[in-house]
Every structure is written in structure tokens, then in C-alpha cells.
Amino acid sequence: MIIPDTSSSINPNFLFGLFDRLASEVNRAVQECMPIRDFEQHVQQSVAQIGASAISLYLEMLGDGDLGDKIQTETGEVLHRSEEPRQRSIRTIFGEHQFEQYVYGVDLGRKIDLYPVDVMIQMPANTYSPWFREVMHYLSTKMSYQESSDVISLLYLQKSPVDTLERNIHNLSESAEQFLNEIPIPAPTAEGKILVMSADAKGVPMVRKTKAIPAFDQRYFPGNRRMATLATVYSVNEYFRTAEEIIAALFRENSNREEKRPEPVGKVVAGFLSQCDAEGADQRHAPRDGVGSRTGRTSPPIRSAFGTADGWSDQFVGSI
DSSP states (O other): OOOOOOOOOOOTTHHHHHHHHHHHHHHHHHHHTOOHHHHHHHHHHHHHHHHHHHHHHHHHHTOOOOOOSEEEOTTSOEEEEOSSOEEEEEEETTEEEEEEEOOEESSTTTOOOBOHHHHHHTOOSSSBOHHHHHHHHHHHHHSOHHHHHHHHHHHHSSOOOHHHHHHHHHHHHTTHHHHHHTSOOOOGGGOOSEEEEEEEEEEEEOSSOOOOOOSSOTTTSOSSEEEEEEEEEEEEOOOOOOHHHHHHHHTTOOOOOOSOOOOOEEEEEEEEEOEEOTTOOEEOOOOOTTTGGGTTSSSSOEEEEESOGGGOOHHHHHHO
């Protein structure tokens, strides 16, 4: 573990000066009876400045990552220190920050093996901090990329281009399969009485040219498309309703029924694009991890597949 040098002579007291300045602005706003909208914007800018200064001070006090001329790893490799510190730029919700750190590697002309400061603060290799990436990811899953960019600009007073948001989602998607495999399976006693497994396949128009993986017969649906499958698995208890109650629900009419609808247990939803196997055949996927161990816990499972009639093979329907 790399431990930062906390013996720095940097004085962090200037942060108190920023707070004092904000307090003075509050008094001035009261005396001038500043409109609340203007004052709120002014406070937002001041808080952003304080946050940016705190992050910069934090990075500066961590030091330059100098661990000596060379270090030896657990595997026995010897990493040599760079002659001069390298500049590093990261972006947080408070803006862009730059600092310098020594780097280490077996052959620094070809590859850098260790960024000491990055390791200390658990900073990924990209530019954006983990928390900022989480914010971008959350917004991008709730609205369009352009709308997400506008919200970030409004709340955090900085621009986040659309292509940056797209790359962020793409990078996070690389861990999706691992995430699905690590989702805990509910305990047998917690399962509902009915296990439901379903998949819905849709043809998705592709903006860029991709390897031909026809989603439909080209005679009926021409164009550059790939099959996207949205699949889910969960267990749930019975919920008995009369025909009248079902019709009322369709028209969103209020029901006097006091019994609450059962909540699904262990629900997992995942989306997949079709891929080509070694022979070029279309392979469609559904979330299968952990499903097999749940099928024996309930009554016979309910399987449903939606999409074109010729789009599902018996083997695929059986896999869900």
C-alpha cells in the first residue's frame, strides 16, 4: 500500500478565507436585498470555487509520488522512476485539476506501469473521477446524452460533451457481464411461488456500419440492423384478480382492493445485442447466470418470448 507524505508544508488555511468571503457576500446580499435567484446563482459559483480549491489542495498535499529511484514489485520486477514528474489532468464535479507525479516502469519509453498518486487516490486510468462518472452514468440512463450534457452544465457549471458521455457508458458496459454474474441469488425461502423468465427481441437500426448480422429477413426489413434482446428473470407470488379488476386497471380506474400487489423477488433485467459466432451465425443472449439454480425452487416456470415468430429457436426459448 502506498502511503502519502502528510508532512507537507502547504497551508490549507486559505480555504477559511473563501468561507469568510462567502459570509461577506451573504451580508452584502442582505443589505442590497438581492433577488433570491441572483443570490442563489452567486452561492452556487462560490461553492463550486471552494470545492475546486479543496480538490486542488488535496492533490497537492498528496505529494509527487516519489518512491525512490526504483522499486521492486511483488512479482520481482524492478520499476524505474521517471527523470521528471509527469503532468496529470483529472476532472471532477468541480472542474479540471492538474498536478504532477513521478511515474514508474520497466521501460518508461514503451509503457508506464505505476502512477503512485493515482494508486493512492484510487483514480482510474481515464480523466474523469469515479463520482463524476457515476453522475454522468445516472443521467445518461435517465435521459438523452444531450439532455444529460445540459443538466451537467446547469448544475456543475462545466461542459461535458455528448461524445464524452457516450464513451463513459461504453466503458462502464465492459463490466456489465461481470456485474450480472456477481448479482446474489435470493435464498430459497425468499423466492416467490412462480418463476418468470422472458425475453423480447427488437431490431435496432445501427448508425454506423457494422458486420452484417441481419435482425430480420432483408426482404421485409431492409437496412443496417441488429437484434437487441431485453431479458428478465424474477420470482413472484400469485395475485388473483377478477376480469372486472383487470379491465379497471387497463383504464387506470381506482380500485377499492386493499391487498397490495406482490413484489418481484430477485429481479434482473439485462439487454444484449446479437453477436456472430465463429461460423457467422446469429447468436442471441439472455441472462442465464443463476437461473438454473432457481428453477427447482418454484412451480413450473413461466417462459415468454416476444418478437418475430421466426426469430426464436426452440433452443433459445429453452435457455431462458
